Amino acid sequence: MRRVFNRGIEHKKARWGWLFVIPSLAFFAVFSFYPIINAFYTSLFRKRLLDLRPPKFIGFANYEYLLKSPDFWNSVKATSIFTLGTFIPIVVFSLLLAVFIMSRRRFQKFFQMVYYSPAVLSSVVAAAIWLLIFDPRGLANTTMNTLLGTVGKDYKWLATAGMVRLSTILVYFWKYIGYFTIIYITGLASIPQSLHEAAQIDGANGWKDFWHITLPLLKPTTVLVSIMSMLQCLKTFSTQYLFTQSGAPTQPINVITLNIYNTAIRDHDIGRASAMSIILFGIMLFFTWLQFRVSKSGGEVDY
Template structure:
């Protein structure tokens, strides 16, 4: 006894006959599809409204005001100056210095901070006593706010009685004592040390999660074939961690481009602009010097730099990862 075929009304979709030609969709199926679209729209509407008010609207307003000379007071801007603010950006030594300092932090993060996080993740993936405690200990700095971290390291790196100089003095390296945050030659490296202490735990957890998703049988098979610990890491673990590493690099670079609060608490951009970032320069012109037009141009430049990097990174670096995700989603459907 064969099972009776479901009708179109019960399945909610058009049945494909043996000839391969779809039958017309019934009114009931159309109503169900319309009802589903309405439900999806109602669920998405609050998020879309918030996204429009908090993301799209500020971008459009900043883009508009960047073509004016405006102090932010007295209603809407009226003194149109065209591209003068953007021309000034290209000639401003402070903004060009912001780009150089941001690039320096990005390079240091990629070659020092992220490998350190990866090494700790591999170490804490091994069986050892107190492994959970060490994971919590290394991740704890990321939980602290940037303001608390900045205040803490302002005291640690203080030239007068700071913990860093006291330790150097205690171990006989008093010649290395410095005014860490007050010297143009050391301030950016001091900021990087604070950044590393604050954020390496986050990347460590990313790598640890990626490592634990790799089947143990692959390393066991490599060990049976005679691969040592380093060979297993190089030829098995590291390639399979590729998607996680690429995501970690992306988040690190985007975060560095937008860096503000940690540096503001530590140095406020000083001394003599030697630790300023694009976000701090934007804040200085927008809220300290009331030059909203120029500050808006800086914000638009930051947005474009982040957008171009994100699109290029996704297109050329994460192409295999995104294509795999899209293929998986298509197969699931």
């Protein structure tokens, strides 16, 4: 009798659970799952923007073309350089900044507000601000000339391949470092203070406490930050688009998203742009799976 009663309660809980989950599933189905399926379907056709003729089915010809296209592989290279140059420093420095803020007894809220403030700006606004900074008469050249003792030198932030790559990395680092710092602060705050006190009683110094207690317990937070920051880097578009529209060379920062936009809007090739979108989605899915796999493969840590 008790089993039947418990089973009835579980069924009621399940029904209520589905009732609350269905709106989210419907939202994702309409705005996430359907666009992905539609993009894959479109990638199988030769479809031109504003073309009145019906699209022609060509199978995987768009994918074959992209895998042989130097322009596409240049986009893969540009995306890889940008992602590695931004993702790794963001994860490392956001952790260090979070530890620094949490170690302060005063002005914690002030530091959090200061570091987080760029994250509230849109990517376009952030890029526009840095366009002014990277101007030959802007703050970037002034600062570098002061630090290096040069006079009136133009470091060509948006003119050469290496500098324009560095410029886009700086913009994203500045914009998102505070956002991920706050996430790390939340993770640090969830660690019981009694563990740190016990480590101090056992004679552990600050470095040992961080290495053997703080860092292992921050593993779930680190996985979250790593995945979110990598996906954000792979989806980068606004900064590269605005920089190229302002005269910066396109090839060094022609990331996949920018190539997708130019292929669809400038070249009017919706089918090929959809194929690039699916490839980018596959890359993001693979790296997300890989990070989860690596995080689960780590052994348990003795504290």
